[in-house]
Amino acid sequence: xxxVDARGLSCPQPVLLALGEMKKLGTGSLEILVDTDTSVENVxxxxxxxxxxxxxxxxxGVGYRMIVEKA
Amino acid sequence: MFGWLKxxxxxxxxxxxxxxAAERGILVFENTSEVIxxxxxxxxxxxxxxxxxxxxxxxxxxxxVIEFPLIEELAVRRLLEEAGLQPLQVVPVSGPLLKPxxxxxxxxxxxxxxxxxxxxxxxxxxxxxRIVNVSGGGCPDVPYLARELVGKTLEQAPxxxxxxxxxxGYALQLALEESRRRCSS
Numbered sequence: 001x002x003x004v005d006a007r008g009l010s011c012p013q014p015v016l017l018a019l020g021e022m023k024k025l026g027t028g029s030l031e032i033l034v035d036t037d038t039s040v041e042n043v044x045x046x047x048x049x050x051x052x053x054x055x056x057x058x059x060x061g062v063g064y065r066m067i068v069e070k071a
Numbered sequence: 072m073f074g075w076l077k078x079x080x081x082x083x084x085x086x087x088x089x090x091x092a093a094e095r096g097i098l099v100f101e102n103t104s105e106v107i108x109x110x111x112x113x114x115x116x117x118x119x120x121x122x123x124x125x126x127x128x129x130x131x132x133x134x135x136v137i138e139f140p141l142i143e144e145l146a147v148r149r150l151l152e153e154a155g156l157q158p159l160q161v162v163p164v165s166g167p168l169l170k171p172x173x174x175x176x177x178x179x180x181x182x183x184x185x186x187x188x189x190x191x192x193x194x195x196x197x198x199x200x201r202i203v204n205v206s207g208g209g210c211p212d213v214p215y216l217a218r219e220l221v222g223k224t225l226e227q228a229p230x231x232x233x234x235x236x237x238x239x240g241y242a243l244q245l246a247l248e249e250s251r252r253r254c255s256s
Contacts, residue, residue, distance in 0.1 A: 008162075011192065011204065011206045011207075012180075012183070012185060012192065012194040012203070012204035012206060013180075015194070015203055015204045016180055016183055016194070016203070016204075019203055025108065038206065041214065041217075042204055042206055042217075045204075045217055045221045046203050046204060046222075047220075047222060049221050049222025050222075055237070059235075
């Protein structure tokens, strides 16, 4: 699965990295690592606005591992 | 709340039309709610005003000021008085330390442009003009505003001033207007 590691980056960079990877993939699954609640919210909004679904968000270390998918 | 303004926003942007530094003045108000009301009143009357950060020399009032053409001072004062608004100070921009500070910061991320207005950031894709991120503020209506704007183009986006209820909505409105202005120029 493709992975975007956006930990340590400030807003809006996690969103822009995730969107760039989604655009490259077109469809499929993508893992995104972020380290703040705000980044989770921002990436979720951006992903959903592009037709991607957030399948899972789980705490990992000091941040979160998100999985988004598009059929 | 708006102390970040005094930490130094970038300079840039344009003065209201047909006004050089010596011909401009600034209106200082006690709080930002008065600034918002005054700006609306003056805009409605067709005055070319602009909300900016206070210059270093101004020690009173809130963290927003209104720049206006000084030649219109009497008419501006009258309009404000009619609206029940009393500025703390009306100051001619007579030197660099009295020059108001631009509210906007712009960051270019390649395919994306981020416009920061005061405490709010709006990011859009240059090619499609679609808003991809709204953040900042810390006001309770920011998540709602972000939901309403993200995914829409600059033109489709609802006016945050109309749907928001806080100063963050107001700042986001400024960011949206600046984004539109930059895309149209």
